Amino acid sequence: xxxxxxxxxxxxxxxxxxxxxxxxxxxxxxxxxxxxxxxxxxxxxxxxxxxxxxxxxxxxxxxxxxxxxxxxxxxxxxxxxxxxxxxxxxxxxxxxxxxxxxxxxxxxxxxxxxxxxxxxxxxxxxxxxxxxxxxxxxxxxxxxxxxxxxxxxxxxxxxxxxxxxxxxxxxxxxxxxxxxxxxxxxxxxxxxxxxxxxxxxxxxxxxxxxxxxxxxxxxxxxxxxxxxxxxxxxxxxxxxxxxxxxxxxxxxxxxxxxxxxxxxxxxxxxxxxxxxxxxxxxxxxxxxxxxxxxxxxxxxxxxxxxxxxxxxxxxxxxxxxxxxxxxxxxxxxxxxxxxxxxxxxxxxxxxxxxxx
Amino acid sequence: xxxxxxxxxxxxxxxxxxxxxxxxxxxxxxxxxxxxxxxxxxxxxxxxxxxxxxxxxxxxxxxxxxxxxxxxxxxxxxxxxxxxxxxxxxxxxxxxxxxxxxxxxxxxxxxxxxxxxxxxxxxxxxxxxxxxxxxxxxxxxxxxxxxxxxxxxxxxxxxxxxxxxxxxxxxxxxxxxxxxxxxxxxxxxxxxxxxxxxxxxxxxxxxxxxxxxxxxxxxxxxxxxxxxxxxxxxxxxxxxxxxxxxxxxxxxxxxxxxxxxxxxxxxxxxxxxxxxxxxxxxxxxxxxx
Numbered sequence: 001x002x003x004x005x006x007x008x009x010x011x012x013x014x015x016x017x018x019x020x021x022x023x024x025x026x027x028x029x030x031x032x033x034x035x036x037x038x039x040x041x042x043x044x045x046x047x048x049x050x051x052x053x054x055x056x057x058x059x060x061x062x063x064x065x066x067x068x069x070x071x072x073x074x075x076x077x078x079x080x081x082x083x084x085x086x087x088x089x090x091x092x093x094x095x096x097x098x099x100x101x102x103x104x105x106x107x108x109x110x111x112x113x114x115x116x117x118x119x120x121x122x123x124x125x126x127x128x129x130x131x132x133x134x135x136x137x138x139x140x141x142x143x144x145x146x147x148x149x150x151x152x153x154x155x156x157x158x159x160x161x162x163x164x165x166x167x168x169x170x171x172x173x174x175x176x177x178x179x180x181x182x183x184x185x186x187x188x189x190x191x192x193x194x195x196x197x198x199x200x201x202x203x204x205x206x207x208x209x210x211x212x213x214x215x216x217x218x219x220x221x222x223x224x225x226x227x228x229x230x231x232x233x234x235x236x237x238x239x240x241x242x243x244x245x246x247x248x249x250x251x252x253x254x255x256x257x258x259x260x261x262x263x264x265x266x267x268x269x270x271x272x273x274x275x276x277x278x279x280x281x282x283x284x285x286x287x288x289x290x291x292x293x294x295x296x297x298x299x300x301x302x303x304x305x306x307x308x309x310x311x312x313x314x315x316x317x318x319x320x321x322x323x324x325x326x327x328x329x330x331x332x333x334x335x336x337x338x339x340x341x342x343x344x345x346x347x348x349x350x351x352x353x354x355x356x
Numbered sequence: 357x358x359x360x361x362x363x364x365x366x367x368x369x370x371x372x373x374x375x376x377x378x379x380x381x382x383x384x385x386x387x388x389x390x391x392x393x394x395x396x397x398x399x400x401x402x403x404x405x406x407x408x409x410x411x412x413x414x415x416x417x418x419x420x421x422x423x424x425x426x427x428x429x430x431x432x433x434x435x436x437x438x439x440x441x442x443x444x445x446x447x448x449x450x451x452x453x454x455x456x457x458x459x460x461x462x463x464x465x466x467x468x469x470x471x472x473x474x475x476x477x478x479x480x481x482x483x484x485x486x487x488x489x490x491x492x493x494x495x496x497x498x499x500x501x502x503x504x505x506x507x508x509x510x511x512x513x514x515x516x517x518x519x520x521x522x523x524x525x526x527x528x529x530x531x532x533x534x535x536x537x538x539x540x541x542x543x544x545x546x547x548x549x550x551x552x553x554x555x556x557x558x559x560x561x562x563x564x565x566x567x568x569x570x571x572x573x574x575x576x577x578x579x580x581x582x583x584x585x586x587x588x589x590x591x592x593x594x595x596x597x598x599x600x601x602x603x604x605x606x607x608x609x610x611x612x613x614x615x616x617x618x619x620x621x622x623x624x625x626x627x628x629x630x631x632x633x634x635x636x637x638x639x640x641x642x643x644x645x
């Protein structure tokens with residue numbers, strides 16, 4: 001088990017910087033998820049930690065040792081790839097033992113480790129098969145096993161579940177979480193899937209265009225997004241945004257937008273707001289409550305049933321709001337509804353897109 | 357809507373068949389004449405009807421061609437040439453495949469600085485006619501003391517096959533996922549270990565293709581063998597030429613035909629057994645750049 005410490009990292013290809021001056025600390029035993037849209041540099045960061053990319057500036061420490069220029073094989077890491085990258089001509093057993101055989105470990109130890117990994121990942125009956133004879137989920141388990149047998153300090157996982165179908169993905173996601181709870185090893189996990197990030201991470205790193213936007217627990221990133229990008233990236237359906245202004249009336253702060261007037265008294269401002277400041281209000285669908293006594297009104301345009309809840313889309317004078325409604329209430333398109341916005345749970349963003 | 361029944365033999369269809377049949381005949385007829393002539397006694401050949409089927413079949417010419425036909429002064433048939441060609445072909449197939457694979461592997465996965473420039477120069481070499489390099493190469497081999505020797509001719513074949521072999525393997529490896537290589541790097545594999553334990557075992561299809569190309573190329577070679585192999589190692593093609601050009605009295609057409617068929621037997625077999633692979637190899641080399 002090791003920690004990872006990245007300082008001032010700059011990585012680029014062909015004159016384009018992909019990561020610029022990036023700092024990141026990963027604690028021992030942590031499950032850190034790098035989350036972001038494609039092209040945000042999360043995979044590049046992971047590959048740099050693995051030593052598969054050349055670093056232009058900065059340093060990478062693994063287990064308190066400077067690994068910036070160390071060969072990938074010497075970094076004490078295990079890696080799982082999106083395409084599994086199993087060695088097609090070798091059996092599962094030889095896939096698992098490849099790294100150990102290269103190291104020249106003695107046979108008994110190799111056998112012990114392969115057996116243990118196979119046990120943990122339920123691969124015992126598949127050891128003599130070739131990768132082509134395995135299903136997608138089995139292949140991914142072998143890929144994880146290959147990292148496991150090395151008993152590496154850090155596990156690097158590059159979108160390991162994105163090639164699997166939806167059902168298998170949730171299944172393996174759970175297995176992965178159990179595995180981490182059991183092994184308590186440091187894991188760095190790259191994904192663009194927010195569900196994976198939310199469910200697996202002990203901390204999420206949200207990235208965009210090579211820069212870290214926010215680092216925090218899933219709860220913190222979800223509830224208190226640092227800026228507009230993080231707020232919009234997490235959550236499904238997406239957070240609702242309203243353009244408006246702040247008004248200070250006798251000491252109470254109001255949010256004003258066409259058709260909306262919301263008291264922001266319970267909102268804890270990080271920055272002192274000014275009167276007339278242009279802001280954007282973000283509110284998650286689950287904090288829009290449809291009720292007859294509601295202060296706002298709008299017209300239902302569409303209802304998406306999701307089984308245990310449904311998403312009601314409300315048109316309120318041009319602004320489209322999504323609302324997560326529970327229970328049996330029957331909402332029909334074109335019906336007029338009244339709703340409240342839970343101002344305490346809302347987020348306000350300034351003109352610089354940062355949360356106020 | 358009712359579909360109009362398709363005409364089976366339209367004019368266009370007949371034209372296509374006519375063209376295909378004549379094209380096939382163009383290649384098959386010589387083979388037929390050679391086969392037929394090679395089993396005819398000389399008296400029958402002298403009647404002049406080259407298309408006629410043999411009246412009395414004899415395998416005498418084949419035996420003569422193999423073991424007693426005169427290649428210049430010696431009259432030992434082309435048997436010796438067959439052995440020489442074998443001795444040249446075996447290392448000239450194995451070594452180029454090995455080095456071509458190694459080159460392609462290095463270019464596709466390790467991507468050393470300037471790899472593309474080096475590869476470009478190598479490809480340029482493929483376009484320069486062999487004849488241009490002949491004399492300098494003779495001088496170089498003479499200096500190395502390899503001129504007119506088996507290692508000499510093998511080295512020449514190795515050098516001249518490098519562009520195509522490298523291209524073949526480079527393209528094949530470029531089609532494999534990079535992540536496979538990265539995984540092996542993290543598992544601690546070095547340059548040679550990843551090559552021999554991972555990449556080479558995955559290369560069976562392209563190795564077969566390369567072997568086919570190399571066997572036919574080396575076996576059919578005439579000019580390199582003539583210049584670089586030396587008297588004791590002359591390949592079968594050179595000896596065949598000698599058989600046909602050595603005339604004492606009557607020109608033994610049947611023996612010549614038999615010798616020619618014997619010489620082309622190895623590439624012919626390869627084509628028949630593995631035509632599918634051969635086409636695939638050409639496609640692999642041509643399409644992916």
